[in-house]
Amino acid sequence: MCMYHSHISTTNFGKKFFLVNSFAKLVQKMANDEVILLDFWASMFGMRLRIALAEKGIKYEYKEEEGLITNKSSLLLEMNPIHKKVPVLIHNGKPICESIIGVEYIEEVWKDKAPLLPSDPYERAQARFWADYIDKKLYDSSRKIWGTKGEEQEAGKKDFIEVLKVLEGELGEKPYFGGDYFGFVDIALIGFYSWFYAYETYGNFSTDAECPKFVAWAKRCMQRDSVAKSLPNQHKCLEFIQMLKHKFGIE
Amino acid sequence: MATNSVKLLGVWASPYVSRVEIALKIKSIEYEFIQENVLNKSELLLKSNPVYKKIPVLFHDEKPICESLVILQYIDEAWLNGPSILPSDPYDRAIARFWAVYIDEKWYPLVAEYRNAEGKEAKAAVVEKMSEGNLLLEEAFMKISKGKSYFGGDSIGYLDIVLGSLLGWVKAIEIMDEMKILDETKTPSLAEWAERFCSDNVVKDIIPKPEKLVGIYQKYLEMKKATSS
Numbered sequence: 001m002c003m004y005h006s007h008i009s010t011t012n013f014g015k016k017f018f019l020v021n022s023f024a025k026l027v028q029k030m031a032n033d034e035v036i037l038l039d040f041w042a043s044m045f046g047m048r049l050r051i052a053l054a055e056k057g058i059k060y061e062y063k064e065e066e067g068l069i070t071n072k073s074s075l076l077l078e079m080n081p082i083h084k085k086v087p088v089l090i091h092n093g094k095p096i097c098e099s100i101i102g103v104e105y106i107e108e109v110w111k112d113k114a115p116l117l118p119s120d121p122y123e124r125a126q127a128r129f130w131a132d133y134i135d136k137k138l139y140d141s142s143r144k145i146w147g148t149k150g151e152e153q154e155a156g157k158k159d160f161i162e163v164l165k166v167l168e169g170e171l172g173e174k175p176y177f178g179g180d181y182f183g184f185v186d187i188a189l190i191g192f193y194s195w196f197y198a199y200e201t202y203g204n205f206s207t208d209a210e211c212p213k214f215v216a217w218a219k220r221c222m223q224r225d226s227v228a229k230s231l232p233n234q235h236k237c238l239e240f241i242q243m244l245k246h247k248f249g250i251e
Numbered sequence: 252m253a254t255n256s257v258k259l260l261g262v263w264a265s266p267y268v269s270r271v272e273i274a275l276k277i278k279s280i281e282y283e284f285i286q287e288n289v290l291n292k293s294e295l296l297l298k299s300n301p302v303y304k305k306i307p308v309l310f311h312d313e314k315p316i317c318e319s320l321v322i323l324q325y326i327d328e329a330w331l332n333g334p335s336i337l338p339s340d341p342y343d344r345a346i347a348r349f350w351a352v353y354i355d356e357k358w359y360p361l362v363a364e365y366r367n368a369e370g371k372e373a374k375a376a377v378v379e380k381m382s383e384g385n386l387l388l389e390e391a392f393m394k395i396s397k398g399k400s401y402f403g404g405d406s407i408g409y410l411d412i413v414l415g416s417l418l419g420w421v422k423a424i425e426i427m428d429e430m431k432i433l434d435e436t437k438t439p440s441l442a443e444w445a446e447r448f449c450s451d452n453v454v455k456d457i458i459p460k461p462e463k464l465v466g467i468y469q470k471y472l473e474m475k476k477a478t479s480s
Contacts, residue, residue, distance in 0.1 A: 082353065082387065096345045098352060108341040121328040122314055128321045133302060166302065 035060035036090040038076060040068045042240050044139075045099040046087035047191030047230045052106045054226035055182075056113045069247070100131050103187060117184050127178060130170060131188040137163045138192055145203040146241050147250055157203045164211045171217055182224060186217075190227055193218045197234035198241045257282035258310040260296060262289060264459055264467055266416040267319040268307040272457045273412050274326045278333040320351055323409060337409045343395075347402070350391055351413040358384045359417055362424060362432065381432060388414070389438035400447055407451060415448040415458070422461035423468065 037053065037060050039046035053060050065076055065086050072084055079088045079095035088095050089102040091109070096102045107116045117124050141163060144156020167189070171177055177185035196207055196218075208215045221227045245251050259275070259282050261268030275282055287296055287306050299308045299315035309316045309325070316325050327336040337344050361384060365377040395402050395410065402410035421432050435442035448454060 091342075094342060096342070096349075098349055101345050101348045101352070104348065105341055105345045108344065121325055122311070122316070124328060125316045125321050125325040128324065129316075129318055132318060132321065 034090075034092050036063055037061070038063045038065055038079060038086055038088040038090060040065050040086045041232055042194075042237055043086055044191030044195060047194070048099045048187050049087050049089055049102050049106070050230035051187050051190070051226045052103045052116060054230060055116065055187075056106060056110045058106070058110060069244075100135060100188060103184065107184075115183075116187060118178060123178070127184040130167075130177060130185045134167070134185070134188050134192075138189075142192065142195065142199055145199050146245065153203070157205060160199070160203070161205070161210050164207070164214050168211050168213045171213060175220060176217070182221065186221055190218060190221045191231065193222070194231040194234055195237050195241075198238040201238060202241070255312045256310070258285055259283070260285045260287050260299065260308040260310070261306040262287055264464060265306060266420055266458075269416040269419070269457050269459075270319045270412050271307045271309055271322050271326070273407070273416065273454055274323050274336055276453050276457065277336060277407065278326060278330045280326070280330060320355070320413070323412060327409075334406060335408075336403075336412070338403070346395060347409045350388075350395075350402075350410055354388075354414050354417070358388065362417075362421065365428075366424065378430070382434075382437065385433065385438045385441060389441045392440050392444055396444075401444065407448070407453060411444075411448055415445070415454065418445055418449055419458045419461055419464055423464035426461055426465050427468065 035053070035058055037046070037049055039049070039062060041064060050062075063075070065073055067073060068076075068086060076086065076088065077084060079090060080086075080097045083097060085097070087099055087102065088097050089105065090096075091105075096105045103116065117127055138160070141156050141159035144152055145160060148156060174180075176182050177189070199205075200207060222231070257275070257280055259268070259271055261271070261284070263286075272284075285295070287293060289306070292304055296306065296308065297304055299310070300306075300317045303317065305317070307317075307319055307322060309322045311325075311329065316322050323336060338347060358381075361377055361381045365374060365381065368374045368377050392402060396404065399405055401407050402414075407415070418433075425432055433442050433445055449458060
């Protein structure tokens with residue numbers, strides 16, 4: 001690249017050609033890099049992609065799937081026909097479904113900016129393991145806290161706190177799950193924090209009392225622009241769950 | 252990366268262990284197989300996988316890696332010599348990962364659901380779901396293989412390993428329940444791929460023979476009966 005540049009910049013024509021050519025390529029690249037995020041404001045899974053895109057400084061169009069519960073859009077059904085769920089990352093018209101897969105995709109395509117995964121294969125494996133653990137364990141138990149009553153709710157609460165304690169153990173004394181830098185596992189987990197006020201209200205517990213280290217980590221993450229801008233207000237989330245419970249008659 | 256100490260903790264009958272063995276063989280990695288007793292879990296298993304207490308666990312220089320899909324990606328990234336397991340294009344990788352999750356979370360659990368379903372109607376309902384799933388996989392295979400032999404193209408890749416490792420048990424259940432899970436009349440390309448996969452040189456000595464799996468499953472049922480009576 002350097003050699004090419006110095007060769008053609010020796011003439012005025014060469015200079016202009018180079019500049020026009022580079023600009024044309026840049027415009028083409030920008031035009032070719034159409035990123036859409038089909039999402040729902042309260043989705044802790046969508047938040048993962050919002051944060052990853054923000055961390056990498058990637059411009060994208062946010063599309064709210066307003067009719068998510070009762071009236072899914074034709075775009076959603078076309079982009080995610082198998083699961084019919086948000087979020088869906090759409091890059092130049094091609095859909096990537098499943099939020100963790102989306103974050104890995106963003107990491108691999110925009111690999112020159114703000115790495116989200118460590119470079120060491122063993123540490124990468126650990127990051128993937130914990131992101132997968134969060135996917136397997138956290139949502140289901142949290143759902144029981146606001147979605148059920150009595151014994152089932154108590155069991156859900158117990159499981160949920162247990163999962164947080166395991167995650168606290170993995171975090172240890174590190175500022176972030178990956179160590180000194182905010183990354184993959186932090187991104188996988190932090191979205192759930194926006195629902196914590198709702199969990200605490202329905203489950204009648206205090207996360208600060210049960211898992212203070214977890215809360216400290218969450219507050220640390222919230223200081224990042226990418227996170228603060230991607231997470232909805234906790235009270236809004238509580239209102240949303242109240243609405244869901246009312247709508248589906250789980251009160 | 253030099254060949255350092257590699258150990259695999261598992262049991263021969265586990266399809267998730269088979270996945271790791273296939274990947275290690277593709278990369279020509281030498282390893283020590285440590286047989287685990289799943290009915291009486293070892294100290295090693297409990298220490299190396301305290302979260303799930305499950306096999307497989309891969310040890311690389313004594314450091315444990317758990318969860319078969321995580322292990323497959325680790326093997327691909329830690330040993331850069333030899334054939335790649337995942338595709339190189341980020342979009343193709345995302346597609347491969349998507350179907351791997353679908354297979355593990357939606358498709359294969361249907362097999363267990365079928366076994367547990369009681370009565371003709373319940374069983375028929377699961378068969379209907381399995382057929383739908385198979386058609387999705389058939390379509391995925393056509394799109395992803397682009398006319399070649401495997402999901403991975405000319406040679407076995409990530410998705411071939413993820414789905415193919417389950418074929419031993421799929422065939423075992425077909426024998427035990429006298430029914431077809433993979434029907435060549437409904438999903439001909441997938442059925443062809445399955446035969447091709449199972450007879451591949453890398454795979455054929457790793458995936459257990461369905462008859463052997465039927466045998467140990469019968470033994471397992473007998474043991475369950477004995478302990479509960």
